[in-house]
Amino acid sequence: MTHPLSIGPHAVTPPVVLAPMAGITNAPFRTLCREFSGGKGLFVSEMITTRALVERNEKTMQLIRFDPSEQPRSIQLYGVDPATVGKAVRMIAEEDLADHIDLNFGCPVPKVTRKGGGSALPYKRNLLRAILREAVSGAGDLPVTMKMRKGIDDDHITYLDAGRIAVEEGVTAIALHGRTAAQHYGGTADWDAIARLKEHVPEIPVLGNGDIWSAEDALRMVRETGCDGVVVGRGCLGRPWLFADLVAAFEGRDDFLRPTLREVADVMVRHATLLGEWLGDESKGVVDFRKHVAWYLKGFAVGSEMRKRLAITSSLQELRAGLDELDLDQAWPVGAEGPRGRTSGNNRVVLPDGWLKDPYDCSGITEEAELDTSGG
Numbered sequence: 001m002t003h004p005l006s007i008g009p010h011a012v013t014p015p016v017v018l019a020p021m022a023g024i025t026n027a028p029f030r031t032l033c034r035e036f037s038g039g040k041g042l043f044v045s046e047m048i049t050t051r052a053l054v055e056r057n058e059k060t061m062q063l064i065r066f067d068p069s070e071q072p073r074s075i076q077l078y079g080v081d082p083a084t085v086g087k088a089v090r091m092i093a094e095e096d097l098a099d100h101i102d103l104n105f106g107c108p109v110p111k112v113t114r115k116g117g118g119s120a121l122p123y124k125r126n127l128l129r130a131i132l133r134e135a136v137s138g139a140g141d142l143p144v145t146m147k148m149r150k151g152i153d154d155d156h157i158t159y160l161d162a163g164r165i166a167v168e169e170g171v172t173a174i175a176l177h178g179r180t181a182a183q184h185y186g187g188t189a190d191w192d193a194i195a196r197l198k199e200h201v202p203e204i205p206v207l208g209n210g211d212i213w214s215a216e217d218a219l220r221m222v223r224e225t226g227c228d229g230v231v232v233g234r235g236c237l238g239r240p241w242l243f244a245d246l247v248a249a250f251e252g253r254d255d256f257l258r259p260t261l262r263e264v265a266d267v268m269v270r271h272a273t274l275l276g277e278w279l280g281d282e283s284k285g286v287v288d289f290r291k292h293v294a295w296y297l298k299g300f301a302v303g304s305e306m307r308k309r310l311a312i313t314s315s316l317q318e319l320r321a322g323l324d325e326l327d328l329d330q331a332w333p334v335g336a337e338g339p340r341g342r343t344s345g346n347n348r349v350v351l352p353d354g355w356l357k358d359p360y361d362c363s364g365i366t367e368e369a370e371l372d373t374s375g376g
């Protein structure tokens, strides 16, 4: 049975979701993706540390600012201490800071898992349950979803247990990235795991995540796994218009966008402009935009000197002038869809001492894990 996806009163139709990505899915990028989707879909913030939120850290308060056009407003939280997660969720509900809360149990970066957080956490079943319970009860009417990986590594697979716990604790939907933490972004995502989770928790929507690079991939994932929706991350890097294609595909159209370099350049300038407006400083916006340059230019015939120059611009005028020197009539480089960003392979997951001995013993988890996070 498939479920319609809704976030509180907001139906997410078609069920396409922008994956939370630290340093990427801020309000400007979400706005850009949303413009291409015609307002359809769900666009999740980058992860917000619950400790920093309850302390009203200035940068964190900036990160949770939404554009007025964003409906529903989705915040992803990351926390390891049930009480702090509860406090953060109550703060969001009471102060009307968002319409939806997603909980991150997928982060594989060592500085997070070393403290027992992120993708290490579901291994501790009782801790997971306690966090979900605090979040769901603190959220009141706000829907709480969770996002996780398959487990720590092939010998410590947790997603089916975690999925059952999530249902028992009243989580609204689950997104599964079909990789273990040890895989980071290497290899291919295991879509069979998504199908298995869907069978295991028929009560709530399951969203599939991992290796969707095109609208066709999204439809294929739904067909092959029976999932209720898709979560798309790296496929959108430097390609926010993928959201137009995803909506088209789910609506039965195939008028996919194949922008010329001229059109891509216009999107780049718009992205940098939005970042500047959001940061309140044009130059800061252009500097923050630098990380996106290579993603946007992937596959186009642009020399390495020019790529380097475009990646160090400091003003919109400089960015525009550099782009105008390119051969802007180039057609979309078919095949440029594909991995962007990190693709590291198998890794040892760094865990607190003795973490794997007992899945029910939660001693050793420390709130410090919340203090120092980035990346997913």
Ligand SMILES: Cc1cc2nc3c(=O)[nH]c(=O)nc-3n(C[C@H](O)[C@H](O)[C@H](O)COP(=O)(O)O)c2cc1C
Residues within 6 Å of the ligand: 019, 020, 021, 022, 023, 024, 046, 047, 076, 104, 105, 106, 107, 147, 177, 209, 210, 211, 212, 231, 232, 233, 234, 235, 341, 342, 375, 376
């Ligand atoms: C740069 C980057 C930052 C990420 N940050 C987060 C994050 O803050 N929270 C999270 O749950 N996942 C994060 N992820 C993981 C993605 O949400 C997603 O699960 C992963 O990229 C797999 O999906 P994909 O194959 O569509 O990229 C991040 C991924 C990347 C590449």
